Amino acid sequence: MTTSPDLEDVLSDIRACRACLGELPHEPRPVVRVFPETRLLICGQAPGRRVHESGVPFTDPSGDRLRDWMGLDYETFYADRRIGVAAQAFCYPGTAPKGGDYPPPRRCAELWRTRLLEALPGMELTLLVGGYAQAWALGDRAKASMTDTVRAWRDHAPAVLPMPHPSWRNTGWLRRNPWFEAEVVPYLRKRVRGILGS
Numbered sequence: 759m760t761t762s763p764d765l766e767d768v769l770s771d772i773r774a775c776r777a778c779l780g781e782l783p784h785e786p787r788p789v790v791r792v793f794p795e796t797r798l799l800i801c802g803q804a805p806g807r808r809v810h811e812s813g814v815p816f817t818d819p820s821g822d823r824l825r826d827w828m829g830l831d832y833e834t835f836y837a838d839r840r841i842g843v844a845a846q847a848f849c850y851p852g853t854a855p856k857g858g859d860y861p862p863p864r865r866c867a868e869l870w871r872t873r874l875l876e877a878l879p880g881m882e883l884t885l886l887v888g889g890y891a892q893a894w895a896l897g898d899r900a901k902a903s904m905t906d907t908v909r910a911w912r913d914h915a916p917a918v919l920p921m922p923h924p925s926w927r928n929t930g931w932l933r934r935n936p937w938f939e940a941e942v943v944p945y946l947r948k949r950v951r952g953i954l955g956s
Contacts, residue, residue, distance in 0.1 A: 763873055763876050763877045764877065765792070765793075765794055765877040765878065768870075768873050768874055768877045769790060769792070771870075771873075772788050772790055772848060772870050772874070773788050773790070775788055775848070775866075775869070775870070777865060777866070777869060778849060778863060778865065778866070781863075782849060782850070782851065782852060783852040784810070784850070784852070786849045787805075787810055787813065787849060787850070788848035788849055789805045789809055789810070789813055789814070789815055789845075789848055789849070789850075790815075790843070790844050790845075790848050790874075791814070791815050791842060791843045791844070792842035792843070792844055792874070792878060793839040793840075793842060794839075795839040795840050796839065796840060796841065796842035796878055796880070796881070797840045797880055797881060797882045797883070797953050798840060798841050798842065798881075798882065798883045798884075798885070798950065798953050798954075799842045799843075799844060799878065799881055799883070799884045799885070800815075800816075800824070800841070800842065800843045800844075800884075800885045800887060801844060801845060801846065801884055801885060801886055801887060801891045801895065802815075802843070802845040802846070802887040802888055802891060802923065803845055803846055803847070803859070803861075803862050803887070803888045803890045803891060803923065804845050804846060804847035804848070804849065804850060804851050804859065804861075804862040804866075805845060805847075805848070805849065805850045806818060806820070806850060806859060807850060807853065807859075809850065810849070810850035814836070815843040815845070816835070816843065819925075819926055820923065820924045820925045820926070821835075821924075823924035823925075823926075824887070824924040827921070827924065827939075827943050827946055827947075828946060828947065828950045829946075829947035829950055829951070830950065834954075838954060840953060840954060841954075842878070844874055845862065845891070846862040846866065846867045846871070846890055846891050846894055847862030847863050847866035847867065848866055848870070849866070851863060858927065861890060862890055867894055871894070881917075882916075882917070882953050883916065883917065883918070883919060883949055883950075883953060884917065884918050884919070885919050885921055885946075886918060886919065886920045886921065887921050887922075887923055887924070888904065888921075888922065888923035889903075889904035889907070892904060892907045892908075892920045895918070896914070896918075896920070899913070899914070900920075904920075904922065905922075905931070905935065907920045908920045908921060908922055908935075908938065908942070909937070911942055911945075915945070916949065919942070919945075919946060919949070921938075921942065921946075922935075922938065
């Protein structure tokens with residue numbers, strides 16, 4: 759019988775990671791927020807600049823939109839240890855010259871993803887937020903585009919839910935794809951209520 763890795767050991771190793779030192783335009787600052795009680799895991803792309811500065815995930819307008827989609831207020835989102843956040847890459851990758859952040863380095867997920875998920879055996883729902891998270895987690899089951907992957911969300915329910923990133927940059931996408939807020943958001947809110955018992 760195999761046992762799960764100790765979560766605190768994994769988190770300690772992640773927070774001490776400096777594998778990208780010298781490759782990032784700043785000092786690495788891994789941001790991850792999970793607990794032994796975590797049952798709902800939010801897996802995005804990588805921390806943005808504001809999160810890099812605060813050390814707390816989704817303390818930005820993207821977080822406001824995500825919490826709205828989930829039907830949660832700010833206090834519940836951060837106080838309930840059944841909610842965790844672990845992006846594909848734990849450090850802010852920097853901003854590209856033409857705007858937007860660089861993609862999450864594959865190295866981070868290759869180093870840490872398996873160990874972290876093995877230390878979280880009680881997961882009931884994982885939100886795959888954005889195309890990078892979907893491609894990594896779903897592999898061949900991801901569609902050719904993020905839109906097609908999200909549109910096929912029922913194929914992955916109830917354990918996984920692919921979603922667009924809640925960034926303001928996706929406001930146009932949301933306008934062009936009203937089915938997301940009409941179909942997926944109500945399902946997400948129902949799942950969140952079921953997991954949190956509220």
